[in-house]
Structures are given as C-alpha cells and as structure tokens.
Amino acid sequence: MTTAPSGDVAVEPFGDSAVMVTVPHADQAIRRSAIVAFRDRFLEHRPHGVLDVVSGLESLLIEFDPLQTAPQHVEYAVRLLARWAPADGPEQPRTVREFAVPVVFDDETGPDLVSVAEEVGLHPAEVIEAIAKSTFTIALLGAAMAPMMDGLVLPRAVRRRAEPRTDVAPGAIMIAGDNAIIQPFPGPTGWRVVGRTPHTIVDISRPDPVSFGTGDVVRFVPVTRDEAAALDAGFLLPVEVSV
Amino acid sequence: MTTVALEFTGTGWTTTFQDLGRRDTERRGVPTGGAADQHSAVVANLLVGNPRGATLIENLGGELALVPDADVLLAVTGAPARVTVGGAPVESWSPLVVPAGQEVRVVGDAGRGTRTYLAVNGTLAAKTLLGSAAPDARMGFGQLVTRGSRVLLETEFRGFRRRFFEPPLFRLPVPVPRFDEGPWVVDVVASHGIHAIPGIREVIEEAEYVVTPRSNHVGLRLDGPVLHPDTDAEIVSHGVPVGALQIPHADELIVLGRYRSLTAGYPIVGVASRDCLPLLGQAGPGQRLRFRWTDRDSAIRRLARREAEVCALEHAIAEAFAAVGFETPLPQH
Numbered sequence: 001m002t003t004a005p006s007g008d009v010a011v012e013p014f015g016d017s018a019v020m021v022t023v024p025h026a027d028q029a030i031r032r033s034a035i036v037a038f039r040d041r042f043l044e045h046r047p048h049g050v051l052d053v054v055s056g057l058e059s060l061l062i063e064f065d066p067l068q069t070a071p072q073h074v075e076y077a078v079r080l081l082a083r084w085a086p087a088d089g090p091e092q093p094r095t096v097r098e099f100a101v102p103v104v105f106d107d108e109t110g111p112d113l114v115s116v117a118e119e120v121g122l123h124p125a126e127v128i129e130a131i132a133k134s135t136f137t138i139a140l141l142g143a144a145m146a147p148m149m150d151g152l153v154l155p156r157a158v159r160r161r162a163e164p165r166t167d168v169a170p171g172a173i174m175i176a177g178d179n180a181i182i183q184p185f186p187g188p189t190g191w192r193v194v195g196r197t198p199h200t201i202v203d204i205s206r207p208d209p210v211s212f213g214t215g216d217v218v219r220f221v222p223v224t225r226d227e228a229a230a231l232d233a234g235f236l237l238p239v240e241v242s243v
Numbered sequence: 244m245t246t247v248a249l250e251f252t253g254t255g256w257t258t259t260f261q262d263l264g265r266r267d268t269e270r271r272g273v274p275t276g277g278a279a280d281q282h283s284a285v286v287a288n289l290l291v292g293n294p295r296g297a298t299l300i301e302n303l304g305g306e307l308a309l310v311p312d313a314d315v316l317l318a319v320t321g322a323p324a325r326v327t328v329g330g331a332p333v334e335s336w337s338p339l340v341v342p343a344g345q346e347v348r349v350v351g352d353a354g355r356g357t358r359t360y361l362a363v364n365g366t367l368a369a370k371t372l373l374g375s376a377a378p379d380a381r382m383g384f385g386q387l388v389t390r391g392s393r394v395l396l397e398t399e400f401r402g403f404r405r406r407f408f409e410p411p412l413f414r415l416p417v418p419v420p421r422f423d424e425g426p427w428v429v430d431v432v433a434s435h436g437i438h439a440i441p442g443i444r445e446v447i448e449e450a451e452y453v454v455t456p457r458s459n460h461v462g463l464r465l466d467g468p469v470l471h472p473d474t475d476a477e478i479v480s481h482g483v484p485v486g487a488l489q490i491p492h493a494d495e496l497i498v499l500g501r502y503r504s505l506t507a508g509y510p511i512v513g514v515a516s517r518d519c520l521p522l523l524g525q526a527g528p529g530q531r532l533r534f535r536w537t538d539r540d541s542a543i544r545r546l547a548r549r550e551a552e553v554c555a556l557e558h559a560i561a562e563a564f565a566a567v568g569f570e571t572p573l574p575q576h
Contacts, residue, residue, distance in 0.1 A: 015432050015514025016542040018484040032364055045269070052269040054482025056505060061482030063269070066517065067541045141272035142383045143504040185383055204382050211272075217476050 007083040009038065011075045014061065019071060021060045021078055031058045032150070036139060036214065038082055038096075047077040054062050054178055055140035055214070057148075057179075097216045097238035101182070101197050102223040102231060104171050105131075109196035113160070116175070116192050120155045128222055131173075131194065136218040144184050145202045145210050149218055152178045164190040171197045173220060180220075197221070198233035211237050247315055247396045249363065252346060253308030259300035259361070259385040260369040260376040264501060268373050269482070277377040279460070279524030280358055282420060282549070283321040287362035289557050290318035290338045290417070292400075292564050298369050298376040299362040300388060307349040307361065314402045316364035317341050322356025322525055323422055324349050333386055335359075336419045340402065355422045357527035362561045365398025380460070381502070398486060400569070415559050418552040420522065426451055426531035429498075429519045431488060432539050436510035438470040440490070443512050446470055447488075447534050456528040461503055462489075463526055465496040472510055480507040486515030486523065488534075498523055516542035518549055 012020045021042075023034040039053060039060050054061040064074050105113065105128045117124040136149035152158070157177045158217025165188060170176070172183040173190035181191060184202035197220075202209045214219075216238070223231070251258070263279020263284060271376050278284035278301055281349075285295045300307070302321075311317075319326045319335045326335045329345040341347050351359050369376040369386065377385035388394065410472060437444060452467035482505055483489070489497045489509045499506075500523075515523055516537060526532060 012435055013432075013539060015484045015486060015516070016436055016539045016546070017517050018514070020435075020481070039270075052275065054269045054505070056481030057479045059479070059481040061484065063484065067547055071539060071543075117427050141270075143272055143377075145272045185381060187381065202382065204384055209373070209382075213271075 009078060009082040011078050013071060016071075017066045019074055019078065021062060021082075022058060028058070032139070035060055039214075042078070042081055045081055047074060050074065057139065062224070074152055076212075084190045094215060097212060099212060099216065099236065100217045100221050100239045101173075101196050101199065101218060101236065102228060102233065103195040103220045104225055104228045105150035105195040105222055106225070110194040111165075113194050116158055116194060118174055119158065121178045122155065127154070127194070131175070131180070131220050132222050134180075134220075136220075137212050138216045138218065139179075140211055140214055141210070142181060144187075146181050146184050147201070147210075147212055147216075147218065150178060152180050154178070158192055160190040161192060164188050165193065169196060171199065171201060173197060181184075181220075195222075197236075198228045198231055199236040200234060201236055203235050210233070244397050244399055245313065247311055247313045247365070247398055249315075249367075249394045249396055249418075250310045250312070251308070251390055252310055253306045253348065253386055253395065254390045255302040255305030255307050255351075257303040258307060258388045259301050259378045260367065260388065262296055262298050262376050263296045264377050265373050265375040272504075273373055273379065273548045274504065275485070276460075276501050278358075278360065279501065280321055280356075280360070280521040281524070282418075282521035282553075283358070283360045283525075284362075285553060286336065286417065286556065287318050287320040287360040289553070289560055290320070290336070290415070290562065290570065291362045291364040292338075293362060293364060297362065298367045298405055300367075302349065302351070302359045302361065303357055304351065304353060307359065308346055309361075310346045311343060311363075311396075312339055313343045314400070314501065315341050315396065315398065316400045317347060317361065319347075319349050319359055319361050321359035322351050322353075324351040324359045326350075336417045337415070340436045345550075346379055353357070353527065354529075355424065356525035358525055363396055363398070364400045365396045368395040370398070379502070381504075404410050414564065416552070416555050418549065422525065427522055427526065428533050428535055429523060430516040430537040430542055430545070431513040431534045432542055433513045433515060433536055434487075434511055437472075437512040440470050440509050440512065441548070443470045443490075444536065447496075447512070448536060450533075452532045452534070452573060454526050454528050454530040454532065455495070458526075458528065460500055462500050463498040463523065465498065465532065467496060469494055469496050480505045483511060484514050486517070486520050487511045488513045488515065500524070516545065518542060518546040 014020045051063045113124045117127045134153045136151040138147045142148040160176045173195040176191045264275040288297045327348045372384045452465035455464045457464045487499045
C-alpha cells in the first residue's frame, strides 16, 4: 500500500464536532491512496474523544465529541499522525482477504452493459472481459456497507447515469469512473448496472453483516445463469486468506 | 429481575424501538442513526433510572398506548403530548408509576414537534444490528412496534408503593426544551462551502424556511430562498456531519439528519450546532425555521451548558431514587 508521500494533510473544520482531512496533491491516485493509508493509521492510534470516521474517496471526516476533546486537539493529532513516520518500518500488516465473486453478465442483470460498451468503444463481451481481468481493492464501505472498489481497467472512465435508476436489485454489480460497487439492498443508484451476483453481500441477521473490509481484494468471475443457480450461493465469503 | 409484558394497544404513524444510535459504524458505511431528538431520549431514560443509551420507544404521530402486566416505572418525553394513565392526565418529563393493567396513552401535539419518547425502567427485548436497537431502513432493519404486539421487559422495579394519581414523587431539575409556536431558531457554524456562493450567508440569515413533507430521516427539505454556485465543479463523494446544510440543484435547502450517507456535488454552507440537533429532530412538515450563524466555540459552550443540566438531572435522580430504596446505575459522566 502506498503511504502518504510527504505527510502533508489539510484539516478543515466542519461544524462544531467534526473536521475534514484531505491530502493536497496534484495526482488523484496519490490523493486516494494516501487518505486510505492515513485512515488506517488514524484508526490504529485513535485520539481520545474521536467517535467515528467517514471515508470519502479523497477525504476522511473525523467525528468527535467536543465535550470530551477540543477541535484543536483533534486537528493537532491529525497533523502529528500524518507526519509521524513509525520507527520500526511499516505498520502492522493487516490480513488481506480475497474474494472471487461469481457474476451473471447479461441483458437482464446488466441493463447498462451495451451503453457502457458504446461509451468506452468496446464490444459488450470485451467490457465483461475487462471487468473479469481487473483486480479490485475495496477502498471503503459505502451506504449500507456496500463495498466500493478501485481498480477497474477500461479504455476510459465510465460516466454515471444522468437519470438514476430507482430500484436496483441486491447483488447488482455497478461501475462508474474506475470504481465498482455491489448493491447490498434494493434501492436507487446513479451507477451503471452491468451484472449481478447470486451471493448475499450484506446479511443483517449475522453479528457481523459483511465478510469484507477495506483493503480486501475482489475479482469478478463471469458465470452463466445455470452456473449461478447451481452454486446455491449464500452469504459471500472470502476464497482464501493471505497475509 | 422480573419479566414484564407490555401490550401495545395503540401505535402511532411510526412506532419503533430506538436508542442513541450505532457507535463506530460510520467508518463501515452504516450511519449512526438513532433517536432524532437525542436529548429527549436521554432524559426519558434517566427519568426511569436507565443508562442514557438504553433501548426505548420512539413514536411519530398518532396515539401510542400500552398496558403493562405488572407495575412499571415509565416516562414520556419529547414533543408536547397529552399523557394519561388509566384515563387520568399525568405529567410528561416525569417518572410515572404505571400500575399493572392500566393503560398509558400518549397523544402528541403534532403542530409543536413530531416525536415522543417512552422509556421504561429496565431492558426492553429488542433485536439489535451492529450493537444498536435503532432502525436502519436502508439495511432492512425496521424495528417497528406493531399494534397488538407484546414487548417483554426485564426490570428490577418493584414499585414505590405510590399511586399514580398522588402528587408527583420527585421534584427533579428536568431540562425540558421549549417547543415554541413561532419559528424555531437553529444555530449554524459556517463551513468551507459558504465561500463558493457569495451572498448565501445573508440570504440564509434573513429568510424564514418551512419544512416540507418531502422530509424524512435522511434529511429535512426546506422551502425558502437559496443561491447556487456559479461553477458546476464536480465534488468527489465525501462524508458529512449530521446537521449539514446542503444546497442541491433544486431551489431548496436540505438539513441532513442522522441517517445521511456520503454526498457529492452539492455545496455545504454550514453545519447546525450539535446543541440544536435535537430540536431539528423534532421539526415536522410546516415547521418554520430560522438560522443564526454562530462560531464553533460558542456552539460548543452552549452544548456544554446543556450537558451540565443533563448531568445535574442524572445526579438528582440517583439521589432521589436511592432515598426511596431504588438503586439506579451510577452516572457514567
């Protein structure tokens, strides 16, 4: 994982009980990887009074209880943690789980496949192949724990839909920009819907409703409808665990 | 410990289990959620000797009614409401002893706040998701309490040997918020986005806004004047605090609530002070709102004053209950 190049962060007040952290850098890829690295470090050394964080693609919202700490203390801790280089090398390596997610890509499960193919100048089959060849990394968990991933390799970034779809089925595989996300529950989306997995992504009856976290690696494996049905797919679990 | 059944003989438009929300789940995409009016929820629990974050009932509109099958210690807080026990009027924002078989009935005054909270001494049997009983509609966790359902309660309460129609048991320093008839005033701390829209500070300060029926737990949508930024710069998805004032492309102002998600593309001109969030949580369609700009330090000072009042209540209750031989958990703060 890339670490922050210079350790420089911008800290912006956001109301009376939050601050917003960003990494000022011209390169988008560095902004994004540096904020992920900062987030991991911040959570590992969480200052007193910090309640929670919310990851954006290029930002980290830090929420605190202003009666337990002061905004100035939080800002100070943020800058200190950003600049601080741990003496004994990289931080504790976390376990990366790997997921192979079977996906049915057809007209019904992927209503935006054709338009995405036209937009990036490929045949729909080539779009499916490109998705299957891409190695995705979970950058953050979005609304309702949806895994939001980086790593889509297509000739160009995919636009969002001008008119959001109102009712997308759970398990829908959706793309935008160079990102992919899986829809956990029925609902609206502005992302382009290209396929669907038969697995349950989020199961609220489990003590931990998901099996994945940020930093985990995902590949999509095209399957036919019959193959998908034969899988008897339940809750999504990782294929293997590597350190 | 005894198990008591509460039979819900009436429910409002939306009656759910509720608490102060999820902790440390926003980093995994699950909003904190929880009681829209956190102050009322905290005080309801304290009044019955519960920890602040105990599971309680949140009721929106209509008539909430329940009958316990043993004596219970109960309190109703939130928006102004007519509360009766066995048909006799009783006080809200006060501990009540409800005898077995008597019906508690709560009828809110919808014109002056939308939500009432009902806490009962003990632990309500409710499902949890990620450590909290608060509903999360997006994840299919409804937590609805339906009419006719029996909810179980584990309680240590065995009665004060008092009748509910006798004078109030205690004189407690209860911080009851004002739910004025006129427009409610909400303090707002300006945020970075205000610089993208010249003149918006003055527009928001001078105008009166009205909550529209399109509002929900994700946000209050307000009718009133707004301005838009000149540029249409793409803003990358980012997290926002509860209470953020967002200006969408349409001519309206949105105040984001406890179930907001990431946002992108819309400027955020300020964030309502934490102290004012409980009031915003009570605002329903038709409610008029005015905004007052404040600075971060003043906002935190007002929050500290409110917290001091709640702490004073917490200690007074611990003493009063101990005096009648009823132990409550020691205050954690």
